[in-house]
Amino acid sequence: MSGMTPLIRIDKLWKVFGEHPERALDDHCQSMDAEQLNARTGLKAAVRDVTLSISSGEIFVVMGLSGSGKSTLLRMINGLILPTGGEVSVDGKPITQLATGELQKLRSNKMAMVFQSFALFPQRTALENAAFGLEVAGVPRQKRLEKAREALERVGLGKDLDRLPQQLSGGMQQRVGLARALALDPPILLMDEAFSALDPLIRREMQEQLLELQAESPRTIVFISHDLDEAVRLGDRIALMKEGKVLQCGTPRELLCKPANEQVRHFFQDVDAASVITVDTVAESPARLINQSDLRQLQIEGDTAIEAPTCIVDDRNIFKGVLQKNGKIIPAETGPALIAETTIRDAMKSVANAPYPLPVIGSDQRLIGVISPRRLLRSMILR
Known part of the structure; x- marks a missing residue:
């Protein structure tokens, strides 16, 4: 877990059972697998050169x-x-x-x-x-x-x-x-x-x-x-x-x-x-994306009709909502979206029921991508 302090450090750890177990630490013995080591020396290496944090x-x-x-x-x-x-x-x-x-x-x-x-x-x-x-x-x-x-x-x-x-x-x-x-x-x-x-x-x-x-x-x-x-x-x-x-x-x-x-x-x-892979790893770039400032200009001009649902972001890529084909906006606060850590299994129902590819957002509310039923299915087949 990045950013967290190591509390337990395990460095080149060995545990060998048998007479004079330190023999297993010789370069010659270290190259043997467990079966060879036991057959040639009578030693059993329960833990072999483990390093973990x-x-x-x-x-x-x-x-x-x-x-x-x-x-x-x-x-x-x-x-x-x-x-x-x-x-x-x-x-x-x-x-x-x-x-x-x-x-x-x-x-x-x-x-x-x-x-x-x-x-x-x-x-x-x-x-x-x-x-x-x-x-x-x-x-x-x-x-x-x-x-x-x-x-x-x-x-x-x-x-x-x-x-x-x-x-x-x-x-x-x-x-x-x-x-x-x-x-x-x-x-x-x-x-x-x-x-x-x-x-x-x-x-x-x-x-x-x-x-x-x-x-x-x-x-x-x-x-x-x-x-x-x-x-x-x-x-x-x-x-x-x-x-x-x-x-x-x-x-x-x-x-x-x-x-x-x-x-x-x-x-x-x-x-x-599906219970392990999260949606942020399979999300794809949205087919249509519009900046919030450009949207305001379209609204001023009275032209917000579009061919397909479009994700709205601000200048920092913060997700703001979805512009529907009829020109109505579903705000980020009320519209369906998936957080990055959602597993594919947990996302299935939401993705299947959504009228458009669901936005995937990070903990900072930035848009990562979108995920459609087709994309979800392919991610499970082609892992």
Whole structure:
């Protein structure tokens, strides 16, 4: 995400398991693939030479199939696993250089983790479970229960405070786990396959919940997933891993439309392009365009009849409306238009029902182009 400050830096990171794992960092071994390295040295490289920069306030998804190294990478971010080589820095501080007390303080004050397993205490209520992280951090009882109550209310469990885990559905239990992390109010949230144990409907609800929470109070979220649809739906950016390496890192649209290699292309071939590609990337120049000052002159002369609907802009290309064939103007404030970030899928109904190609405008209200039903259809076929 351009313009945002990197909060987490991962530089040439390696994690190798086996005897004398540092052998894998030799030039000779680095040229081997994972299978060759294991066959010749007995070493297993879970993470291989990964360099990433994660920005403050973004949802960063690390995805790949089982064994790709994504969960190992996550555990190196919070120091649960130490790297064989390379470094992870959080807010400019290298993890490996932190003393034990400093590392614990980092986890308590800046990070919280949500696991795939709900990991709730069966004998504790939802409120007590949600307050557990604050209890470990030494927060007084009254204050931690207050914060836990607020967190449970944020995830929709405000009426279930006194229920035990066995009285809650799987989705509700995962909400308690999320509330426990949110109660700490960390700037960084690490989520390891957090929704993968849930059935599809509840999983979708939890994804919606996470996006709503992020919109309310942005934080840096590193989300591990093996599910492509989930990654595309949640991620501002996605790092796709295979055999410990990052194949490509970018926005969902970049990975879909500009895959770095055939492996990435194959991985993303089943993605619904219409739910990823935005209208600003497929908009075309309007067939007819008129400047607001020229329009005024036509109005003075009493001649505003035209052959086809025409977009009106000012001298700075700010969209002002559409001049219809009968000479009437539909102002920008009331007429249909699409903002640049609208996905093709979300734009379909509006484009289909519009009597003319719909204007596409940026956040600065400048006209980017127009999009017609024909253009929309071609964008889906020829991606």
